[in-house]
Amino acid sequence: MKLSILRGSLEIGGSCVKISHDGHAIIIDMGLPLYDKDGKNFDKRKAREMLPDEPGLYKQPYIDAILLSHSHQDHYGLIAYSAESIPVYASKGSIDLTLISEMLEKFKISESRFRMIKDKQVFIIGPFEITAYSVDHSAYDSMAFKVKAGGKTLVYSGDFRANGQRNWVFENLLKGVNEQVDALLLEGTMIGGTERQNRTEENVEDDLVKELQKEHKGLTFISFSSQNIGRFRSIYRACVKTRKTFIIDPYQAYILEKWPISMPKYNANNIKVYCVKNSNHSKVIFKDYKIYKFGKNKISVKEILENPEQYVIIDHHHVREAFKKKLEGSRVIWSMWEGYLKQENNYWAGKNVEMCKIHASGHADVAALKKLADKLKPGVIIPIHTNNPCKYADIFKKHKVLKLADKEETKL
Ligand SMILES: [Zn+2]
Ligand SMILES: [Zn+2]
Structure with a gap:
């Protein structure tokens, strides 16, 4: 199984991950960046300039599917520009909220492209066996994904938090993944930030x-x-x-x-x-x-x-x-x-x-990130959705951290 972060290895948002195996490929999230290179709010009119450099997503598509983790624009915002024939797998909440969010957009994801998936559902796309797990986040019905192919297993955390009354979904994720995990793509929004104490x-x-x-x-x-x-x-x-x-x-x-x-x-x-x-x-x-x-x-x-x-x-x-x-x-x-x-x-x-x-972040604090890493014991932790990938090695001392640049491919 090969993996690359097409975008989002060095920034919060705009995430897009490609996983390929045996002549097939899937994409997880295809988000619009939150900020432009000057740190200003990203101007949506420039969305086309930001499309991931992956020919299989457009004119002659060969990407088998897009998995959408949740209904935030930094995860779904560019899907509308991909080929109509590529199905989009997402939870009911993500589908509903994405359709509502896009009702004013000129380019939007056609409703017919969505395939609804549920918590703990296992589904097959080409050589990939995928399991969806509900996670708690500021977008309702968010999901993490486990992807297996060619004897390897990868977990994509998506955006998540792990505190408060909905903490049981985090526990479900911890209990649900029992096999050897070769790579954990782990969001790190809170790593190196100022909001340290995660409130509920x-x-x-x-x-x-x-x-x-x-x-x-x-x-x-x-x-x-x-x-x-x-x-x-x-x-x-x-x-x-x-x-x-x-x-x-x-x-x-x-x-x-x-x-x-x-x-x-x-x-x-x-x-x-x-x-x-x-x-x-x-x-x-x-x-x-x-x-x-x-x-x-x-x-x-x-x-x-x-x-x-x-x-x-x-x-x-x-x-x-x-x-x-x-x-x-x-x-x-x-x-x-x-x-x-x-x-x-x-x-x-x-x-x-x-x-x-008065606010509580939708993202996991360092303690929760460590808890997930300690339970899954991944072969490598790959930073994503973070401004501070360099700090992962210090935080996850017990684990191997593999920092990927955008578009850099690694083989699991
Ligand atoms: Zn995000
Ligand atoms: Zn989010």
């Missing part, structure tokens, strides 16, 4: 409750990713506990509606929908189901401003636009990666609002 989703909920219990006269904005269903739930529960009303937008309502699992929807008791009409998302969503659907759960700017301390409102661009002249006295709860806040175009920079940060 339960910590987030507790901190939100404490913050919302504080006396505050103005409106509270909350910044989080609409697709981070776990975070939505934490905020919702904190609002219930503190008797606040959570105001979402049609996009969030749409995601919740599409969600099969038990999750509060737009018509829950303490949820209201602020029906901004002019956002691109709303235009598409209102075609699918009409605005009157929200009925008595709709709320207007006027109603919100009559009693602002009662509400926690989703912090989306088009929502804050509606309040931009009335931000004084507002509070912002930043519940996503702190790095976004430091970006120069951040909306809240320089605004006269109270800012409080």
Whole structure:
């Protein structure tokens, strides 16, 4: 079995891995980079320039399949540019969320390309026997993969974390892989970073409750990713506990509606929908189901401003636009990666609002990475999805670390 990282050996995001054996090949993830070479947010219009240099993905495709680990753009973002005939294997959650994310894109992955896979499912593609394992991450229904071929075994961790109430999925992965692992492609987002102590989703909920219990006269904005269903739930529960009303937008309502699992929807008791009409998302969503659907759960700017301390409102661009002249006295709860806040175009920079940060990373801390490595005892650990591949050797002293450059091929 041969393996190369087409992209992502030296950066967080943009991951793309090729595995080949006996005249067949599969790709794991085909993501859009998060940053360009100057460290600025990657401009999606330049996506074509970033396509992996792998002819088998395009005009005369010979790649057998693409496995998608989860619904973050740095993992699926370039799949739409690959040949229609290549199937894409992903979990139900990843398929649903990717389709929703791409609804505004010009190039999107056709729904017919997806093949749904489940936790612990074993499936065969050419000479490869693949097992999917659920992992916990900030994208719902994320997966790690075990790939076997030619008597060798490789594990791709994908993006994952291992703490909090969903820790059982990590334990399942530890229990599930019992054979000799020849290579572990291990994400290292937290390696060498500043966020050392990995907090749990339960910590987030507790901190939100404490913050919302504080006396505050103005409106509270909350910044989080609409697709981070776990975070939505934490905020919702904190609002219930503190008797606040959570105001979402049609996009969030749409995601919740599409969600099969038990999750509060737009018509829950303490949820209201602020029906901004002019956002691109709303235009598409209102075609699918009409605005009157929200009925008595709709709320207007006027109603919100009559009693602002009662509400926690989703912090989306088009929502804050509606309040931009009335931000004084507002509070912002930043519940996503702190790095976004430091970006120069951040909306809240320089605004006269109270800012409080409550977040837990979607990525494993060093202790969890070590736990995985110690259990799997891989022949080699190959760094991926990290800014600091050089630090792996220091951290995983008991293991052999093989640092691959982008496109460098290794034989297992
Ligand atoms: Zn990622
Ligand atoms: Zn991710």
